[in-house]
Amino acid sequence: MKIRNKIIALIISLIAIPTFALAKDGPYAGVKYAKIDVDYKTVDGVDLNQVFPTDFNAWDLHLGYNLGNGFFEFGYINSNKESKNLGSTNFGSVTLSANTSLDFDGYRIGAGYNFPVSKEFVIKPFINYYEIDLSASGTLTVTSGSTTVSATSTVSGTDTMIDAGVGFDYLVNDRTKISLSYARTLDSLDDTNKVQTLALSANYQF
DSSP states (O other), X not given: OHHHHHHHXXXXXXXXXXXXXXXXXXXXXXXXXXXXXXXXXXXXXXXXXXXXXXEEEEEEEEEEEEETTEEEEEEEEEEOOEEEEEEEEEXXXXXXXXXXXXXXXXXXXXXXXXXXXXXXXXXXXXXXXXXXXXXXXXXXXXXXXXXXXXXXXXXXXXXXXXXXXXXXXXXXXXXXXXXXXEEEEEEOOTTEEEEEEEEEEEEEEO
């Protein structure tokens, strides 16, 4: 009974939030710069955080639609290619070195709700579903004197994930806003424990 009463009280408090003027219903477009942190799993005794890059920079271009205080988005995300140096080993005059690289791109569908706290500031919880194409490569380099030979192997695949988070919007005017957001996966990519995203974005409503 107490839990039910708390839920009812929470719903009433949300309904009672003052409704300041938000952007009108309609489409908008935006761009987002994201810092993405990946925490990998340990697979067959190998900590993949020691094998693949963990920090990525990515851009997200998206279209959305405001409907009441809710919103829906469709976006395209593309990361920079990041590399990790696995070190080198010397065998006499021969040096073996290795590195890996990883990049990704894909699409997301998102939705959320705007909770205005003033005429300029909005808090917005949101959720996203992603379909991501990943490309990973590993390079082994052998150096002896002035001679260098390299061999590279590349693998690619498609995976999905779901993340959720909260954003903080500043309404510049009735058409433009800038946002800071944080998200963490609810259903992460294969061989990862979690993916966290810190992002800065700007949106313009038509």
